[in-house]
Amino acid sequence: MIRFQSLFDFYIKSSIHVAFSVYALVRMTHFMFGLPYDEPMALFAFFGTIVGYNFVKYDALARAKKRMMRKELKLIALISFFSFLGVGFYFFKLQLVTQLMGVGVLILTMLYTLPFFPNRKNARNWAGVKIYIVALCWVGVTLLLPVVNAHLSLGTDFFIKCIQRFILIFNLILVFEIIDLANDDPHLKTVPQQIGVKQTKILGLLLLLPFYFLEFLKNNFVEKQLVVNLIMVVMLSLFIGFANQRRSKYYTSFWVESVPIIWWLLVVLL
Known part of the structure; x- marks a missing residue:
């Protein structure tokens, strides 16, 4: 063991x-x-x-x-x-x-x-920059580069997916920032440091609304994706809601970082 x-x-x-x-x-x-x-x-x-x-x-x-x-x-x-x-x-x-x-x-x-x-x-x-740099890097590597490498045009669906992907990563980082609140340097001015844990959780939950409803604006609208995204919204809501500084290190380093893997598996399976 x-x-x-x-x-x-x-x-x-x-x-x-x-x-x-x-x-x-x-x-x-x-x-x-x-x-x-x-x-x-x-x-x-x-x-x-x-x-x-x-x-x-x-x-x-x-x-x-x-x-x-x-x-x-x-x-x-x-x-x-x-x-x-x-x-x-x-x-x-x-x-x-x-x-x-x-x-x-x-x-x-x-x-x-x-x-x-x-x-x-x-x-x-x-101060306050870390979360945006990380989220932009993830969007760039996981969405922009694959699309550009395939010579696809950057249409409306691409930009909608960029917003959804950014919200996903932003919310996952919010969970990390809540967990690490006691250990983070106060000068970093993370979101929980600036607005508090409760308001950070509310922010994360509110961001899940555009994450879900932007799906309806896509040209290539797929109904099954709504089911997958609804599961994602529920899962992210639980991770955000139950985040606190007493959680195990595996809460973020394994479970929260598993969310993209689960999302992909759900998309493939459904």
């Missing part, structure tokens, strides 16, 4: 789970637009997520030479290295325009992590 627990923790800490969430959303984009499976795009997003998230989480620790890296961190670094090779391999299989946009997302990720300007903190520590 202890061995399984260690493996499970490593699976989460090494960002493999969140990478599967990104992969699921890319596959969902293919499904929604009736596109065939684009392996280079899906795996580029998967491996890129591992590299990006581990870079964000462990960059400062890796650069600090005050203590030796534990065995676990060395394994995470090894996985990140091979994922970096995977990113490079699939990057050159993408369309040129997708490559250019992918570089743009990379720059945004680096801006989020590294201080580009003298005497300024990185974007991760800019």
Whole structure:
């Protein structure tokens, strides 16, 4: 049991789970637009997520030479290295325009992590900005890049899906911010820090209304998608409603980050 627990923790800490969430959303984009499976795009997003998230989480620790890296961190670094090779391999299989946009997302990720300007903190520590940068990166990787790589026109349905995808990620991050409220630096000015936990939950629940009803405005309206989205609204409402600082770390790091995977599976199954 202890061995399984260690493996499970490593699976989460090494960002493999969140990478599967990104992969699921890319596959969902293919499904929604009736596109065939684009392996280079899906795996580029998967491996890129591992590299990006581990870079964000462990960059400062890796650069600090005050203590030796534990065995676990060395394994995470090894996985990140091979994922970096995977990113490079699939990057050159993408369309040129997708490559250019992918570089743009990379720059945004680096801006989020590294201080580009003298005497300024990185974007991760800019007051109130973190949630928007992360949500935009997810929308860019899981929706914009797959559509552009398939040479699809960016019509009304695409922009509606962008709004829905942004709301989904925004709400998932709100749950993280509620859980981490006690540990977050007050200068970050996260949403719960600015308006309180109760108002944050109300905001998240209100955002689920456009998330659901925007479906009716799509040109390619599919009734079954309403059922899937209703299940998603109920699930997200429960995650938001029951979020508090006493929740286990798995509440967000596993269950909340599983929401995109569940959404994709529901779309495929129904």
